Amino acid sequence: MTSSIELDICNFATKLLERRGGLVEWKDPNEGTAIVPAEMADLFHADSETVQLSTQPGKEGWCLNLATDFLDTASRLLELEPRVGTFCIQEIYLKRGDFEELVHREFSWLNARVRLQETRSVRVEYHTWWFHALLVSEDRWEKRFPITVNASSGTEVKMPNLLDLWELEPHPAACQQPPTTYQQAVLRAQHQVQELAGEFLDRMDGRLGRDRRRLREYYNALLRESHHKKSRGQTKLDPEKQVARERAVKLEMRRKATELDERYAMDLTLEPVVLTRMEIPVLAVDLSVERKRARRKHTVYWNPLLKQLEPICCTHCGCGTFSVAFTNEEVDPLCAKCS
Amino acid sequence: MKNGIVSQSTLQTVLKEPLATELSTKGTQPKVVWKTSGGIPVTLRSPSSGLSSPTTDDVESLLLHLEHTRLGLLRGFDQLLCLEGLTGVEQLPHQIETVRKVLRHFRGRVLLADEVGLGKTIEACLLLREYLLRGLVKRVLILVPTPLVSQWHEELQSKFALEFSIPPKTATADKSEYWANTDLVLTSLPFAKSKRRADVVTAADWDLVIVDEAHHCKNRKTLNWKLVNSLKRRHLFLLTATPVQNNLLELYNLLTLLEPGHLKTETDFKKKYVRRGSPRDPLNRERLRSLLGEVMIRNTRSLVQMDLPPRYAQTLMAQPRDDEQELYRQLNDYLQERKIPLVVPDGNSGNIVEKDTIEKNDQQFPPLSRKQLSALLLASGSHPRTLAQSLENVAGEDERTGPIIELARRIKRSAKEEKLLELLGQNGHEKVLIFACFRRTLQQLQHLLDEAGVAYTTFSGAQSQQQKDAAVEAFRHEVPVMLCSESGGEGQNLQFANTLVNFDLPWNPMKIEQRIGRIHRIGQTREVFIFNLCAVGSLEAKLLDLLTEKIRMFELVVGEVGSILGNLDGGEEFESLVLNLWMQSHDDQELEHSFDAFGRSLLEAQEKYVQTKELDEALFGDDYE
Numbered sequence: 015m016t017s018s019i020e021l022d023i024c025n026f027a028t029k030l031l032e033r034r035g036g037l038v039e040w041k042d043p044n045e046g047t048a049i050v051p052a053e054m055a056d057l058f059h060a061d062s063e064t065v066q067l068s069t070q071p072g073k074e075g076w077c078l079n080l081a082t083d084f085l086d087t088a089s090r091l092l093e094l095e096p097r098v099g100t101f102c103i104q105e106i107y108l109k110r111g112d113f114e115e116l117v118h119r120e121f122s123w124l125n126a127r128v129r130l131q132e133t134r135s136v137r138v139e140y141h142t143w144w145f146h147a148l149l150v151s152e153d154r155w156e157k158r159f160p161i162t163v164n165a166s167s168g169t170e171v172k173m174p175n176l177l178d179l180w181e182l183e184p185h186p187a188a189c190q191q192p193p194t195t196y197q198q199a200v201l202r203a204q205h206q207v208q209e210l211a212g213e214f215l216d217r218m219d220g221r222l223g224r225d226r227r228r229l230r231e232y233y234n235a236l237l238r239e240s241h242h243k244k245s246r247g248q249t250k251l252d253p254e255k256q257v258a259r260e261r262a263v264k265l266e267m268r269r270k271a272t273e274l275d276e277r278y279a280m281d282l283t284l285e286p287v288v289l290t291r292m293e294i295p296v297l298a299v300d301l302s303v304e305r306k307r308a309r310r311k312h313t314v315y316w317n318p319l320l321k322q323l324e325p326i327c328c329t330h331c332g333c334g335t336f337s338v339a340f341t342n343e344e345v346d347p348l349c350a351k352c353s
Numbered sequence: 354m355k356n357g358i359v360s361q362s363t364l365q366t367v368l369k370e371p372l373a374t375e376l377s378t379k380g381t382q383p384k385v386v387w388k389t390s391g392g393i394p395v396t397l398r399s400p401s402s403g404l405s406s407p408t409t410d411d412v413e414s415l416l417l418h419l420e421h422t423r424l425g426l427l428r429g430f431d432q433l434l435c436l437e438g439l440t441g442v443e444q445l446p447h448q449i450e451t452v453r454k455v456l457r458h459f460r461g462r463v464l465l466a467d468e469v470g471l472g473k474t475i476e477a478c479l480l481l482r483e484y485l486l487r488g489l490v491k492r493v494l495i496l497v498p499t500p501l502v503s504q505w506h507e508e509l510q511s512k513f514a515l516e517f518s519i520p521p522k523t524a525t526a527d528k529s530e531y532w533a534n535t536d537l538v539l540t541s542l543p544f545a546k547s548k549r550r551a552d553v554v555t556a557a558d559w560d561l562v563i564v565d566e567a568h569h570c571k572n573r574k575t576l577n578w579k580l581v582n583s584l585k586r587r588h589l590f591l592l593t594a595t596p597v598q599n600n601l602l603e604l605y606n607l608l609t610l611l612e613p614g615h616l617k618t619e620t621d622f623k624k625k626y627v628r629r630g631s632p633r634d635p636l637n638r639e640r641l642r643s644l645l646g647e648v649m650i651r652n653t654r655s656l657v658q659m660d661l662p663p664r665y666a667q668t669l670m671a672q673p674r675d676d677e678q679e680l681y682r683q684l685n686d687y688l689q690e691r692k693i694p695l696v697v698p699d700g701n702s703g704n705i706v707e708k709d710t711i712e713k714n715d716q717q718f719p720p721l722s723r724k725q726l727s728a729l730l731l732a733s734g735s736h737p738r739t740l741a742q743s744l745e746n747v748a749g750e751d752e753r754t755g756p757i758i759e760l761a762r763r764i765k766r767s768a769k770e771e772k773l774l775e776l777l778g779q780n781g782h783e784k785v786l787i788f789a790c791f792r793r794t795l796q797q798l799q800h801l802l803d804e805a806g807v808a809y810t811t812f813s814g815a816q817s818q819q820q821k822d823a824a825v826e827a828f829r830h831e832v833p834v835m836l837c838s839e840s841g842g843e844g845q846n847l848q849f850a851n852t853l854v855n856f857d858l859p860w861n862p863m864k865i866e867q868r869i870g871r872i873h874r875i876g877q878t879r880e881v882f883i884f885n886l887c888a889v890g891s892l893e894a895k896l897l898d899l900l901t902e903k904i905r906m907f908e909l910v911v912g913e914v915g916s917i918l919g920n921l922d923g924g925e926e927f928e929s930l931v932l933n934l935w936m937q938s939h940d941d942q943e944l945e946h947s948f949d950a951f952g953r954s955l956l957e958a959q960e961k962y963v964q965t966k967e968l969d970e971a972l973f974g975d976d977y978e
Binding site for chain 2: 019020022029030033069079080081085088089092095097098099100144146149151154155156157177182184185199200204208213216217218219220275278279280281282284285286287288289290291
């Protein structure tokens with residue numbers, strides 16, 4: 015039986031080795047041969063440039079298996095592969111029609127008068143950051159997920175996987191300017207982790223609660239015992255010793271509780287794995303916002319891939335929102351929560 | 354830096370204070386970014402400036418990175434493959450947790466020691482599936498008690514989509530080719546260890562061996578232990594709810610199967626961890642706990658916080674008629690004559706020894722062995738006909754047994770049988786599971802129910818697998834009553850029933866607990882009712898009184914009774930202690946006193962258990978997480 019994971023590893027190995035100048039041939043799903051450049055053979059500590067590949071441990075050559083260090087070595091080969099891709103979609107259908115009505119249907123303006131000024135076709139860059147998120151506490155949780163940010167508005171947009179789009183075209187010109195969305199993507203990724211790791215976080219909370227409870231019960235029992243504890247040969251309780259004992263128990267309980275909290279404290283690592291920069295034609299909808307005496311222009315975008323208007327980015331928390339309030343003087347948009 | 358990413362430009366104009374300030378500080382210095390609802394601080398660590406990499410317009414390059422990350426996640430076992438494509442498996446958090454823990458930390462060698470009913474089988478099957486899907490194992494041997502073979506087979510197939518081969522009961526299974534060429538084999542331990550097959554089974558290489566109810570391998574002198582020990586395997590899962598039934602050496606033996614040398618030699622182990630006279634209370638507890646934590650996982654109900662519906666127990670006392678009373682009297686007189694009296698020697702060592710028997714050697718028949726005495730006393734507590742048969746088997750040549758056997762056979766319906774019919778008459782539409790220790794008793798109950806016109810099915814160790822499966826199916830869908838021998842006490846899922854009758858009582862409370870665990874377990878949604886039948890004045894009545902009144906066994910959660918019994922002095926098995934009480938006593942009054950004293954010991958044991966519960970949890974409970 016060849017598992018789908020074994021097939022996935024074999025496919026991955028084949029693509030990687032061939033990309034770096036190797037040649038791979040599979041005799042059957044479990045065994046194959048690779049001819050690799052000398053430097054690659056060195057990297058994998060192979061004696062010759064012809065290497066046997068197998069999914070089974072114990073066979074001669076390289077074992078392509080989750081249990082071996084193949085993936086670790088592969089990561090060194092992958093260092094040579096770029097992680098930032100630049101693409102575009104040249105043509106796509108853009109909506110025509112009544113945006114005034116659409117804007118007012120989609121958005122709730124909580125404290126300002128908003129009027130549509132104009133609609134124009136523009137090209138906007140979307141940055142999709144693929145993160146590897148790792149939460150480490152008493153246990154660990156990890157996940158890989160994308161965060162896509164509209165580079166013009168800073169709004170997180172829930173886009174389909176752009177690498178799957180058939181309309182995708184190379185677009186080297188996109189990389190003239192460095193991307194500006196990383197920090198916003200990290201912020202949104204944190205929120206994403208809170209959602210995705212909900213069960214894990216609940217479990218850790220539960221465990222900590224349980225351990226705290228046990229700790230309290232244990233030391234409270236010790237305290238109760240200390241009330242009745244007499245030294246050898248004594249017939250009466252010594253109040254001074256009793257107080258000292260109590261103090262020592264309480265001190266230790268505090269120390270243990272601190273240790274417990276430290277043990278459960280979580281580290282969240284967000285490691286960007288890949289960035290795709292994609293330029294897409296969209297419709298920019300310019301809005302005139304009047305808040306008291308202040309007036310300011312804001313732009314919202316109609317996304318042709320989602321076929322809908324994108325939310326506005328809250329200037330306080332960074333989340334995208336369709337219920338928008340504005341600050342008094344700067345007329346900055348805020349989500350309902352932040353307003 | 355070509356196309357390196359520099360933060361803070363356009364976004365500064367979009368995002369205002371305080372967000373911009375917050376962002377500018379991130380990355381370089383770890384910072385608490387939020388707290389969980391339970392107050393755990395989460396500190397963010399991420400590179401300050403995104404990706405520093407050349408650019409490409411080749412999708413393949415990026416996909417390789419993403420695939421590498423995905424495969425890396427699989428290696429970390431965070432994403433389990435086994436959870437996809439399951440049918441009808443309730444995935445409980447502690448089970449998923451256990452699977453991850455075994456995958457990450459145990460290198461495929463683990464003692465899964467969850468309490469009864471928490472889903473060890475599910476955990477083992479999830480692990481098995483994960484290993485298979487990841488290609489980490491190919492050849493798997495599962496050894497289970499004979500009555501569980503078909504249940505395992507059915508569950509592997511229907512719930513986990515795994516097709517295992519059960520070796521045929523023909524010469525094919527005696528040949529090495531079968532074992533060498535069949536990758537996934539499920540069989541019973543007795544089948545595999547038989548003289549004809551042990552060599553061929555152990556000659557084959559296995560990637561993974563799973564042993565269910567592994568406490569059958571607790572004794573290294575048994576064929577069970579020797580077979581598992583000699584199997585060539587890379588990974589081993591041992592499953593048992595009771596890794597320590599009597600003494601810590603049993604745990605040592607099981608763990609030695611998993612990781613020989615993990616607990617060093619038996620002598621070392623005894624010296625370091627076994628407290629003389631208190632086999633369940635180890636020395637160097639913390640050290641032992643740490644060592645156990647490397648090879649054993651034990652989920653307990655208290656840890657998992659599993660809320661099962663309540664259970665209620667009721668003892669139904671049956672008043673024996675004159676002929677029955679006469680039978681018990683005659684039997685008692687006879688057994689008193691043929692027993693070896695026990696004495697408690699001076700010096701209060703606690704050990705009970707058999708009295709010098711020279712005075713009895715001039716008799717025609719030697720004293721009955723402890724085993725024979727136990728069998729006869731248990732049979733007398735079960736059914737008169739069962740007693741008659743046992744007496745005939747054990748002491749048939751002794752003419753003094755003739756009248757007793759005759760009297761037992763004359764009793765057409767015992768008081769307990771009457772009581773059972775009364776109980777069944779009051780039953781509405783509930784499924785009732787009736788347990789009895791002896792096959793002969795089951796036969797008698799079959800006659801009884803036939804006569805009373807009560808529809809039933811029978812599950813006994815004497816049946817073939819097909820018959821057993823058919824019995825469970827009939828009980829599920831057709832008949833209100835299932836008669837069940839002790840072999841039905843292990844592993845069968847009968848949660849669709851909620852009423853259990855102990856027609857007789859095993860002397861070991863752990864076995865009673867196993868019986869209850871058949872219906873009071875995960876999947877049980879209704880209150881559970883347990884009825885214990887016993888004759889007034891019988892040994893069972895005294896035993897039951899002890900268990901219900903002293904330690905309130907039926908109110909304990911499954912698993913706790915073992916801890917209490919483990920606190921009894923002497924380290925003898927419970928059955929043996931009960932027999933000692935009877936052997937020490939010459940009449941009913943003495944027996945009452947003995948039971949009273951034993952009851953006090955039990956109570957002390959329970960108090961000790963309650964006091965040391967935290968310590969017990971320190972040994973086993975915390976290993977879950």
